[in-house]
Amino acid sequence: MSLTVMKFGGSSVGTTERMGRVAQRIVDKKLQGDRVVVVVSAMGDTTDDLIDKANEINANPPAREMDMLLTTGEQISVALLSMAIHKLGHDAKSYTGWQAGIVTEPTHGRAKIGDISPERILSSLDEGNIVIVAGFQGMTEAGEITTLGRGGSDTTAVALAAALKADVCEIYTDVDGIYSTDPRVVKCARKLNEISYDEMLELAHLGAAVLHPRAVEYAKHYKVNLVVRSSFTNNAGTLVREEAQMEQGIVVRGIASDKNVARISVLGVEDEPGVLATMFGALAEHGIDVDIIVQSGVQGGKADFSFTVSMNDRAKALDVLAGLKPKVPYLETTYEEGLVKVSIVGAGMVSNPGVAARMFEAISSVGVSIKMVSTSEIKVSCVIAAEPLQEVVRALHTAYGLDTADTAFVGGPSERR
Amino acid sequence: MSLTVMKFGGSSVGTTERMGRVAQRIVDKKLQGDRVVVVVSAMGDTTDDLIDKANEINANPPAREMDMLLTTGEQISVALLSMAIHKLGHDAKSYTGWQAGIVTEPTHGRAKIGDISPERILSSLDEGNIVIVAGFQGMTEAGEITTLGRGGSDTTAVALAAALKADVCEIYTDVDGIYSTDPRVVKCARKLNEISYDEMLELAHLGAAVLHPRAVEYAKHYKVNLVVRSSFTNNAGTLVREEAQMEQGIVVRGIASDKNVARISVLGVEDEPGVLATMFGALAEHGIDVDIIVQSGVQGGKADFSFTVSMNDRAKALDVLAGLKPKVPYLETTYEEGLVKVSIVGAGMVSNPGVAARMFEAISSVGVSIKMVSTSEIKVSCVIAAEPLQEVVRALHTAYGLDTADTAFVGGPSERR
Incomplete structure (x- = not known):
């Protein structure tokens, strides 16, 4: 049985209605026989709203307290998404970063993941649960709550996929893959079937909004198969992996x-x-x-x-x-x-x-x-x-x-x- | 140096402006030379808003996921209150229930506190911090997030006061104490200076809104001196303790x-x-x-x-x-x-x-x-x-x-x- 990590960004779960659609998508994956771990970001504008509230109180808030504040956004997402899956009649359990065993370096606001202890996630999967993990967050060895900085949820997903030896890490977003160039500039830009980690890093500007370079570096280091695809369609998306197959007669990817x-x-x-x-x-x-x-x-x-x-x-x-x-x-x-x-x-x-x-x-x-x-x-x-x-x-x-x-x-x- | 636990309810921190006033009040206490631990509830309507969101998604959400969801309310409060104290130039650190060492029985929605490991709070106090703890929440021994049910933040405050051997546990609320009868019924109802735990339990109907019976039972068991007082005035409030002194010629308290x-x-x-x-x-x-x-x-x-x-x-x-x-x-x-x-x-x-x-x-x-x-x-x-x-x-x-x-x-x- 294969293991899939699915990551959904804030706009994919921006409303309770969208949350329901994402839940259906996750259940469909589970029904294919896959073991499923889901990583979610905070809903829509939640993070911005929390930042605004903090700034009302203190224009220069301590980084430690900002992490305490902002990590609630993802905790809300995972709890609600788990409820949406239960509503569809399937077992799910949500976990914060620290509960999922994500240990980071002791820095606030942009901590790097140091280590992941996946035992709790694995035993929750063994119980038959769909596992939902809060993106963007972790805990230091001393038990302090940390955040991973920009692109953090992508990194959580890739790091979990590496630690769990997942078959694939799917990044769901509002575009349906990586394109040969910006489709807003060139009408006949086309979606790439495959791309290598190195090419993806070089093409950061084509993919920055959908895939953070740090997550790509992490995927390259741990050889995690990444797929970028749309949360709104069933199109195949783009596979990012070590050696992407080149199409006949094509030397330039993007x-x-x-x-x-x-x-x-x-x-x-x-x-x-x-x-x-x-x-x-x-x-x-x-x-x-x-x-x-x-x-x-x-x-x-x-x-x-x-x-x-x-x-x-x-x-x-x-x-x-x-x-x-x-x-x-x-x-x-x-x-x-x-x-x-x-x-x-x-x-x-x-x-x-x-x-x-x-x-x-x-x-x-x-x-x-x-x-x-x-x-x-x-x-x-x-x-x-x-x-x-x-x-x-x-x-x-x-x-x-x-x-x-x-x-x-x-x-x-x-x-x- | 004495140790005071101060507990503020949701309406006391309902807006960022009120949050600022509460911060000032805490700093004043600290400047009196006290070591201060603060317990806070979720801001104003936060908990109700979260419940509404959950019900939109699933009318019958699993209790475990409700606890994951609702505990974010207090986590937001403690982070913001800590920022407000920093803004006043004082050191503060916020802690979730599990970070504060609050271990509960493995029940969701109405867990009882089993044990408190106060080491982390004590060493944070030793570092000179004002310590802010999220009320209403704890963690099971297996690392599951739990809530304490109604009156939970009062119970958190009393249980922490007991574990920390605090000199007093002050419950700040929107009334300035326990009254001899409902002041809305009898105009000349008067505030009691003192009341015993047993009397307080019998008078639950006079105090239910300001002091949960479970917190009173906990205080009675651990002999914690409780004070109920207003967050908006400096009036003395009502002291709840084992043997309340009777006033001359008065046999009925309320x-x-x-x-x-x-x-x-x-x-x-x-x-x-x-x-x-x-x-x-x-x-x-x-x-x-x-x-x-x-x-x-x-x-x-x-x-x-x-x-x-x-x-x-x-x-x-x-x-x-x-x-x-x-x-x-x-x-x-x-x-x-x-x-x-x-x-x-x-x-x-x-x-x-x-x-x-x-x-x-x-x-x-x-x-x-x-x-x-x-x-x-x-x-x-x-x-x-x-x-x-x-x-x-x-x-x-x-x-x-x-x-x-x-x-x-x-x-x-x-x-x-």
Whole structure:
């Protein structure tokens, strides 16, 4: 008998009526003969309402007490969901994070899961129960209640699936899978049947809302088969696993774009050892996340650097550089705002020459010039002007054969595990 | 340094603004040099809202899941109250029932506290914290979350006070103490300075809303000094303890009245051994609570019985009696509805002859006839017609010298512990 972990987000259980539909879905799974563990987030706006209440009382509440407060949201969800399953005539038991044996490091607000003792969950399954576990929360060894931070319920689900050696961890959400690119941008974007952990991490911007990168890292580490699928339809969803099968003739899995990129150039930097380390060390110290770094050739003992940061960090980054001038002499800084990073991702590109060249061609075919390039084994990123982004993404989508209908696989991931 | 347990009910923390006032009150106590443990109920309507939500999903939810659901109400309260205290610049830590070491029997919805392991609370106090504990909840030895049923937060406070060997357990509520009778009935009803556990139990109807009988029993068993006082004023309140000091010349502490009483008479019962046992055994089996029982003299081998039940149970009791007729022959049953039981309570009456006679005089002085009488060491109850109840209670209040101003004690209970 297989064991499935199902995770439902806050919008899937946002109303008591939706809660009932989710309960039916869980019962259907159980009736297929599966042992079922369910992880749930807080209902709809519950967490925001609790945060508002806290702020009314104390604008700067202690993190420990925020965790005490916010964990009630998931506890309410699991209790109500269990009641909804009982209403359908099936046995269910709800558990808080600490009851489910989820032990975290002693940090509040963003604790990492250290260990899971799954004995209680396993014996509850043995009793024939559908087990419902509160997402996003755990307990320290000293018995303090903690939360896991953003994407916490995804991480709970994946960590439980790993500890329980589940056959699959299904993440139910309001979209029906991971797409080859944003369907709001490219109409013929298509749902991927499979994707590898590494590709998924690179494509974070396509999936961030449905699947938190931390949960993907956890899944990769413990080799948990993840499925992203819709809570509202029965469509098959996308399977995220170690080695995703590539479809015939497809080397690029998906296309991501990241708006609000600023490029900063530092010109005429003295070409001495340690200069780069000093410069980027200072930026890191100020919490500035630097993405692509490009160094042009050295001329007359002076070099030019360019790097990208998010628009929000642009002014701060220029301040930091200004402060560095006495220590790291340079001629001047320039910057350009409102750029976009567009990336193609696919594990197959490492063995396919000419993938990057095809990208440059596609971008230039719509009259856009490339400002920066960065590559990894499974990704090529280009920084370009923000407009016309839609045309660029569409051209890339076509260039890599992603527009054609999905015929390589007949069944969805659920048939294949 | 003394240790005080303070308990605040749901209406005292019903809004974030009230929560702030309660926090100030707690801080004031702490600044007096006291070590302070606070027990809080769920805010205002939180519990009712949660029950409504559960009923929307399942009209007959499992008791285990109701406990999972309802305990979030107190967890929200303790977290917010702790934040409010931090806002005032003092250290506080909140704890759920299980974190506070409150172990209950394995029953849901109305578990009794079995044991308290106060180590964690004590070491938190040693760290200098104000300790905030969620009322109404505990955990079984197997780690299941339980609730204590009605009056649960009072019981949590008293049980914690006993386990921590607190000097006093203060129950804060929306009235400023226990009154000699219902102030809505008798204008000159006055607040009692002291009352004994036994008197308090007999006067349950005067204090049920502010102090649950179970908490009083617990306090009596562990000899916990209880104070009932207002969360909105600084008045001294009422001290409930083992031996309450009687004021000069006062033998009756208070007057309670219980409406909705029905009297049932069984006439011409065969006077055989075991007849009473059969009759009242059958009523008990059907869950009918019989209060006063009176047997008139036996004439010609036949006896008449009268007993009182609540109006709700009247029809059911008559049905049970009709079913008994073949087994316990009797002539007929009669009943009278809409009666009232009025009681005088005072530990001093056992050593004061004529207390009952004065009651009968006072009742007859307003032209009311007495239908039944029942006495115990500290109580005399009379069943009378429902009208004019106010005049009867006023006459009794005057007859026992309760109208005079309270002069026997100058200070309130807080000065005396």
